[in-house]
Amino acid sequence: MDGVHDMGGMDGFGTVLPEPNEPVFHEGWESRVLAMNRAMGAAGSWSIDMARFSREQLPPPIYLAATYYQRWFLGMRQMLLDRGLVDADEVAAGHALRPGKPLPRGPFTRNDVVRVLTRGTYGRPAPAPARFQAGDRVRAKNIHPRTHTRLPRYVRGHAGVVERVHGCHVFPDTVAAGEGENPQWLYTVVFESRELWGPDADPTLTVSIDAFEPYLDPA
Amino acid sequence: MASPDDDHDHRHEHGSELSATQLRVRALETILTEKGYVDPAALDAIIEAYETKIGPHNGARVVAKAWTDPAFKRALLDDASKAVGALGHTSRVGDHLVAVENTPKTHNMVVCTLCSCYPWEMLGLPPVWYKAAPYRSRAVKDPRGVLADFGVTLPRDTAIRVWDSTAETRFLVLPMRPAGTEGWSEDKLALLVTRDSMIGTGLARMPGEIA
Helix, strand or coil: CCCCCCCCCCCCCCCCCCCCCCCCCCCHHHHHHHHHHHHHHHCCCCCHHHHHHHHHCCCHHHHHHCCHHHHHHHHHHHHHHHCCCCCHHHHHHCCCCCCCCCCCCCCECHHHHHHHCCCCCCECCCCCCCCCCCCCEEEECCCCCCCCCCCCHHHCCCEEEEEEEEEEECCHHHHCCCCCCCCEEEEEEEEEHHHHHCCCCCCCEEEEEEEEHHHEEEC | CCCCCCCCCHHHHHCCCCCHHHHHHHHHHHHHHHCCCECHHHHHHHHHHHHHHCCHHHHHHHHHHHHHCHHHHHHHHHCHHHHHHHHCCCCCCCCCEEEEECCCCEEEEEECCCCCCCCHHHHCCCCHHHHCHHHHHHCCCCHHHHHHHCCCCCCCCCEEEEEECCCCCEEEEECCCCCCCCCCCHHHHHCCCCHHHHHCCCCCCCHHHCC
16 A cells, blocks of 8 residues: 555655664563564464554554554554454453454464564465566566555666565465465565666665565566 | 544543553553463563564674684575574574675665564664664665764765565675774674664774774
């Protein structure tokens, strides 16, 4: 979706503010939000792309005003409500009013912790040969799905060169829609700065994205 | 303007210092626990791991090893997940880790314009600035301006390559080894490797910058 989360190239957000000796969490509740999100995901309630899409769908003024972990909290609460894992009257009461529903991988216990500390694997067997190889010129499609996609706006319609082929990966666009893994070839595609940002761009700059095959046409 | 924290402000209702967000998070955890979905002790264990075990020291050891062991460096640049996994001394590493090398000719910098993708197992949880709009918006368009915000100036003819983490691949920058560190041990070299140098918004420390 063409949301405010897709920030690449936008102006006006100001300077980057590094924080010396930044703590891992600034407030205790942030750590609880992180842990709940990871735990419920590991219990099979949602995939990482569903979680991303839940945050992208926050209204733009909320998304922009929220801190990072506030976004995580709001997205997670919505996913729990959407799936019927928690009901609105329970959120209002601050307590469970009825028993939980079965989770796809069961309740999250201490034995499951090690699983969330290592990233999952997203590589899958290839259903078809790769359409592109390193060195090929490609053009990012000018598409504007209303649903989740990992093709940022700033490259759409622009031509680049395939630099690496990463194999076949789970396709976020269909996973987030609940339509399955639908594995697709994944490529690193490199764009010249002037192709993206026009004649005044820094000529020493190149930018790459990792693009799934359905995002690309031959150029 | 609408704020994520302004529909019930419990601070006034209860005369407490707890923020509305803090209360809501606590209530949701209570609900998830009462419904039997999560064990709070398991949540504690996740948090403890990110607070004490998983952080930039993991990546720093990998970089220091690459600086001293050419065969490991080649393996790392060829398949970082495999090379780091074979080391065994760091936390387990997932698939799809890609290491990219800074040289006098090319400086690499990593961003996630769409959310906050970051090599957690190598660097821990990302800093606030990495997840915030100024960095996510500008890194792909004005990386030299972003580097200036970090006090870093590169030669004008150094090529800058920005990697936008748009898939489940994760990128670790291998910074340049500082001069004057010949003969140093891996442990000592690791002290020069900052988190920002492995994101590409900083350079490794110079030998005189550590005690």
